[in-house]
Amino acid sequence: MIQQIYPTPYHGFKYELNKDMQVAAAHYIDHPQAGKCQHIHGHTYFINLTIGGDHLDELGFLVDFKALKQTVHDRFDHTLINEDERFSSNPPSTEKMAETIYELVETKLQKLDNRPTCLQVFVRETPTSYVTFRPKRQSYE
Numbered sequence: 001m002i003q004q005i006y007p008t009p010y011h012g013f014k015y016e017l018n019k020d021m022q023v024a025a026a027h028y029i030d031h032p033q034a035g036k037c038q039h040i041h042g043h044t045y046f047i048n049l050t051i052g053g054d055h056l057d058e059l060g061f062l063v064d065f066k067a068l069k070q071t072v073h074d075r076f077d078h079t080l081i082n083e084d085e086r087f088s089s090n091p092p093s094t095e096k097m098a099e100t101i102y103e104l105v106e107t108k109l110q111k112l113d114n115r116p117t118c119l120q121v122f123v124r125e126t127p128t129s130y131v132t133f134r135p136k137r138q139s140y141e
Helices: 032-038 065-076 094-109
Strands: 015-027 041-053 117-126 129-133
Touching: 015 065, 041 065, 041 094, 065 094, 094 117, 094 129
Parallel strands: none
Antiparallel strands: 015 041, 041 117, 117 129
């Protein structure tokens, strides 16, 4: 268990679901200013997804935890992130990882009948460094 306190996004939804997972993966930042990060190195990323919504599905779920894990963990665990098609033109920084995970999860969620939405993605790269990605929205309906 990760046992981490995450920043909480403001929202007006009835339900908030959080899914934690760990992903062991390698990456590199192909740029001279990246210093040591230019070289292939690995992390055990700790990821938290925050999902919100007002309606549950026919099973009483906002979203199935397994579907979230398949979308993120199964895609990135034990990989070289640079080889993922989403990073063919973007360096896989922690910021871009968080944004990419958001896009993958939100695309999956918007296909569900009860229309939950991803409120934030938290990615911890090291014990002392993390990124939180929240999409800009006018309001939550």
